[in-house]
Amino acid sequence: MNIREWLNQTASKFYFIKNFQNESEILLSHVLKKNRIWIIVNDDFELDKRVIKYLDDLIFRRSLGEPIAYLTGKKEFWSLSLSVSCDTLIPRPDTEILVEQVLSKINKNCLNILDLGTGCGAIALALASVCSTLNIVGVDKSKKAIQIAKLNAFKLNLKHVSFFYSDWFSNIKKKFHIIISNPPYISFKEIKLLKKDIFFEPHKALFSSNNGLSDIEFIIKKSCNYLLKEGWLLIEHGWTQKLHVQHFFKKYNFIDIQSYKDYGGNDRVTAGKINNK
Numbered sequence: 357m358n359i360r361e362w363l364n365q366t367a368s369k370f371y372f373i374k375n376f377q378n379e380s381e382i383l384l385s386h387v388l389k390k391n392r393i394w395i396i397v398n399d400d401f402e403l404d405k406r407v408i409k410y411l412d413d414l415i416f417r418r419s420l421g422e423p424i425a426y427l428t429g430k431k432e433f434w435s436l437s438l439s440v441s442c443d444t445l446i447p448r449p450d451t452e453i454l455v456e457q458v459l460s461k462i463n464k465n466c467l468n469i470l471d472l473g474t475g476c477g478a479i480a481l482a483l484a485s486v487c488s489t490l491n492i493v494g495v496d497k498s499k500k501a502i503q504i505a506k507l508n509a510f511k512l513n514l515k516h517v518s519f520f521y522s523d524w525f526s527n528i529k530k531k532f533h534i535i536i537s538n539p540p541y542i543s544f545k546e547i548k549l550l551k552k553d554i555f556f557e558p559h560k561a562l563f564s565s566n567n568g569l570s571d572i573e574f575i576i577k578k579s580c581n582y583l584l585k586e587g588w589l590l591i592e593h594g595w596t597q598k599l600h601v602q603h604f605f606k607k608y609n610f611i612d613i614q615s616y617k618d619y620g621g622n623d624r625v626t627a628g629k630i631n632n633k
């Protein structure tokens with residue numbers, strides 16, 4: 357069976373998968389270790405039985421809702437190719453808004469950055485790829501996620517970023533100019549509204565109590581003890597949570613509070629400066 361025949365046969369079985377043609381070519385590219393242009397041009401290439409079985413297994417897993425990033429083990433973020441696993445969240449394009457806002461607040465005296473709940477290291481590594489003068493620390497309470505983040509740093513040859521285990525601030529011993537976080541912020545009440553793909557991702561990195569606000573409030577409250585003078589805190593949150601998050605910033609002594617929209621026009625990131633003059 358050649359590539360064209362496999363695509364046609366598989367399309368008839370899994371017609372219900374959205375963007376099937378696109379995703380099947382991505383999986384072919386992954387398995388054959390060829391780019392997608394090669395796949396399209398060489399659609400008469402013969403696939404051996406071992407490859408066909410592997411591809412069929414991947415397509416079946418995708419039909420059950422498993423994200424394609426987990427099937428290929430990689431996801432692009434900020435033009436970086438990052439390794440991901442079921443122990444890490446899959447980086448979303450909207451999180452790039454958080455990176456952009458951090459970069460807008462960096463100056464020559466603002467060098468030390470803490471990324472809370474770093475996962476695969478996407479935010480920390482994106483910042484490190486832009487600014488080699490920064491000292492970036494990424495922490496996570498998942499030791500397996502930390503291993504993935506370290507692997508990504510090694511692959512990208514980014515040596516001015518370090519990763520280690522910490523349950524939020526539990527192992528943090530110093531203060532920072534900027535603290536950033538994409539914490540769990542989905543309410544348990546929203547479970548029925550979510551696409552099935554998301555249930556393959558680590559639940560502890562997705563869901564939070566108190567209508568998705570528990571971890572956000574904890575981070576804002578505790579950040580006061582870990583920010584240097586006039587340091588910034590930036591947090592990603594749900595699109596309906598802006599006013600609650602702004603309230604927490606005010607409650608815990610932050611000023612210059614601003615919220616920013618994602619690429620879809622939804623409120624996604626809120627930032628504030630600690631008032632410790």
